[in-house]
Amino acid sequence: MNILLLTYSFNYNYGGLLQAYATVKYLESQGHSVTVPKSHPAYLVGNTSLFRGLGLRRKNPLGSVLRRLRQFVRYKRFDSFRSLLPIDPSLSSKEAIARSVVRFDAVLTGSDQTWNTKFMPSYEPYFYQGFIAKGPLKVSYASCFGTRQQKEEILVQAAKDLGDFDHIAVRNEVSREIVERLTQNDPAVVVDPTLLHDFNELRIPDEVKQHHPFIMVYALDVDNFVVAESIVKEVQVRQPGIEVHFVNGEKNFEKPHWATHLVNSYGPAEFLASMQEASLIVTDSFHGLIFAQKFAKPCIGYSSGWRSERIVSIMSDFDASDLLLLDGEPANVKIVVSKVMEKGARLQLGAALQAKISASKAYLATALSNA
Known part of the structure; x- marks a missing residue:
């Protein structure tokens, strides 16, 4: 057709x-x-x-x-x-x-x-x-x-x-x-x-991946930066010195003070490569969450406001509603970071989503x- x-x-x-x-x-x-x-x-x-x-x-x-x-x-x-x-x-x-x-x-x-x-x-x-x-x-x-x-x-x-x-x-x-x-x-x-x-044609062989640890942050909503920052800081308590790569999109933000690097040069292929190399992905992006799951990466989702309906929906599909932060409450951040970093919680492609x-x-x- x-x-x-x-x-x-x-x-x-x-x-x-x-x-x-x-x-x-x-x-x-x-x-x-x-x-x-x-x-x-x-x-x-x-x-x-x-x-x-x-x-x-x-x-x-x-x-x-x-x-x-x-x-x-x-x-x-x-x-x-x-x-x-x-x-x-x-x-x-x-x-x-x-x-x-x-x-x-x-x-x-x-x-x-x-x-x-x-x-x-x-x-x-x-x-x-x-x-x-x-x-x-x-x-x-x-x-x-x-x-x-x-x-x-x-x-x-x-x-x-x-x-x-x-x-x-x-x-x-x-x-x-x-x-x-x-x-x-x-x-x-x-x-x-x-x-x-x-997306197998865009997967990176393990032998060519970078192996230095870093957190990849892909953020769409400046109003939620405070939540992303709280997640990053909680991770850094557990892994002192881990770098934070803030990947810029269309919004073209300035570098947050809590990020190590501001990345302005990624196209779609480089974006997916960085996801595959990251130690942890922190994002309020619908598609960011999908690719984190696709590449089996540790991931923490967060959102609020008008974007949250889509984020809540996809995290539910991944049986990962407990890994979604809808606020920056310190106790909630600690719980989610602990589940991902210490207990190995991941976004799942379960039977219902299949x-x-x-x-x-x-x-x-x-x-x-x-x-």
């Missing part, structure tokens, strides 16, 4: 690009031909280039430019990794896609926060496929709203386009509830596509066999 994939293929977020890569890899392994357009929704244009979203209207535009330029290598490595995707440069707009859609048997949206209306200033039908005429199957896989807090006036407009999908599967219970409310249909809940692909992965594969097989 010829499939057009609408997803976060254009940005500079580790999880976003790696889930796009995993989706392509899995679909191709099932015998499908996949095409990724070069286009993107207009409201996300700031995520599409080193020179977009520079913050030139801020109080210190020169400082904003200099901060972005320190990530030049990171952006180049993302672009290099992106070249592994089957991107069609002729599909550079919604109009170009609409003209060429007869080439495809199905258009698939997902995964990641493709349906999060919080990012939209007004309704944009791109990921809702509202600009695509009837013809190919309209399918979603692991699409997500990200949080319950959505823009209701935009959801009202999205409801009709959602109703035109032939098959809908979402990434979590929150998204299922929203879709059910809007369409009166109960969608399937499936796993993130990074759980469908083994069954969910199998059901997710079955959903795709069914949805993509009905052209």
